[in-house]
Amino acid sequence: MAKQHHASQEAKPAGATIYSVAERAGVSIATVSRVLQGATVVAETTRQKVLTAVEELGYVPLGAARSLAVRHHEAHGLVLPELSGPYYAELLMGFEARAAELAQSVVLVLTDSRTDLAAAVRQLATRVDAIAVFGAAAISRDVVRLLHARKPVVVIAGEPLDGVEAVAAENLESARELAGHVLDHGRHRALFVGDPDSGPDIRDRYAGFVAAHEDRGRTAAEPVGVGLREADGAAFARDLLRGEHDVDALMCANDELALSVMTTLQDAGKDVPGDIAVVGWDDVMTSRYVRPGLTTVRQPVHALGSLAASRLHDLVSGEPVRKNAQTLPTQLVVRSSCGCP
Amino acid sequence: MAKQHHASQEAKPAGATIYSVAERAGVSIATVSRVLQGATVVAETTRQKVLTAVEELGYVPLGAARSLAVRHHEAHGLVLPELSGPYYAELLMGFEARAAELAQSVVLVLTDSRTDLAAAVRQLATRVDAIAVFGAAAISRDVVRLLHARKPVVVIAGEPLDGVEAVAAENLESARELAGHVLDHGRHRALFVGDPDSGPDIRDRYAGFVAAHEDRGRTAAEPVGVGLREADGAAFARDLLRGEHDVDALMCANDELALSVMTTLQDAGKDVPGDIAVVGWDDVMTSRYVRPGLTTVRQPVHALGSLAASRLHDLVSGEPVRKNAQTLPTQLVVRSSCGCP
């Protein structure tokens, strides 16, 4: 063998390679590989010799070498904004679980912690076979488009982009239902809290809010374009207390917002839902615990992550891109913050 | 060139390699590599030619090939049980953020979704330079030990294992302080809810509970060994309501437990903290929102993740293993479920 395999030594034992295993077992590297891959048949005695050698040497195959040879990373990339709150975490869990079933590793990139996002994504593309990107992940469409030219990409809950596969949870109809439910409690001055321009999700929720009004021959108020975080909700609630709006119901873009609005109002002596009804979106854990329980919409977040991983795998396997976004149904969760007993 | 580089074509454009880029730019592959790595000096005109070719071909380097050549994966593995609840998510965020700074990818494995954990970990070891394992991740010590023989390993909040580096948040003293605080509210029949045998964290928290009693010349009751989930808390609360214990204060092993206990009691008409004080551990989001606010302990979870990533990197860089676990300080968060106004 021309190659000079390992006279070297490093801090860690390092260096058991397929060569050293083969030598120790007294077989060729091909046989070692066959034993480890388990595909081809190998004589039982040989198999044992190899396994023993592997054990003794503590051999761990080098993934990179395998990847290079098989021309697959056997890994999926997932790009999310962050993980505070249960939404993304749940999505990630769904993704990871499905990826595990498909024997794919998952490489995670959180955009909020990156200064150079484009570079991070480019670097990610370097080590995975396919990438799922969360829609609101602050990744410019250009980056997605660029990526998509090289690797299979799935956009989760994002702006549809043609030629790029998309998966999402249903928003419009559920929002219409939720808003309708609130209106049917006899509320006449409902407000949508959240910025429809911040992404397709919120946009559709507002659209549902509008539709519910139209269904009843009314017209919806303009949305209050605030952010999605607790602080935004608290700030808005203070505006409210100052009398800036005349409302008897609030449909918030997500639970975080709804919760902070609701508790801020309560702390100021307002009665929810007596004085004002508040509903949210996402059904986070806290929504079950607050009093009154928060009426909200549960998304199949886990399933969404799982679906993304599945599609990625299908795409890598050569399946064609689906033209239309796959939409998963959501579920209205009625508690009492909307006015129900 | 003897090698037959790419006459092939696949579904995806595929196939721009360093060779095609070199050819297009009219330079050697070495030069392309130099431009892309940016280390050595390359004439500006050449650099531009290469960059142009890269652009035109949409070249994305193959990470596996680089890894093989440089003999580094430039990736860290992280093994966590799951991501429900803010604890692990926050840990992961800290880990990811630091890894990003160090230009390391992060490959995530969630043990709850794996059927064959050992295999998953072995496979992980194949593709990363080092691995951080969360203590309670249900990974047997043997697996950790095995791993550790091959790759740098850091155990987060786990059972110390000699020769294996460990990082953790402080438990004992903070638990002593928390328990002391409760006792000093004049409670005399305090109970620890949680199973000290489920891991070093809980064990130390119970030890703090005991110590606080001893500090006051009292002796602590035996722990109530229940699980850490909401359902466990609700079940325990029902036992309590049935009169199975005579208590006026509960120190729960974590917030999830504390919250479900507390609300279950409240729903049954008990007054918290009037009839019974309840405190938790972790300071999850919900703890701020419930009424009364839950007194708890905030852990530097993000910092813990970050520290783990740093240490991993140091170890990969050849730094020696630190003998003693690094412990991060926690912070008592006093709200009103303990009896404070």
Next chain:
DNA sequence: CAAGCCTATGTAAGCGCTTACATCACAAAT
């Protein structure tokens, strides 16, 4: 008993990159 056939194993090419070393062109120094 020769001819063929499996089966188990070995041989070697190739995966796409990095990098030590060799080479070359040109400018400066003699």
Next chain:
DNA sequence: ATTTGTGATGTAAGCGCTTACATAGGCTTG
């Protein structure tokens, strides 16, 4: 004009695997 130095680039070996193909026994078969 010749030598020497220097910066830019090319050459080629190797990273550790997988796998197509070749080979060598041991059986079966006529």
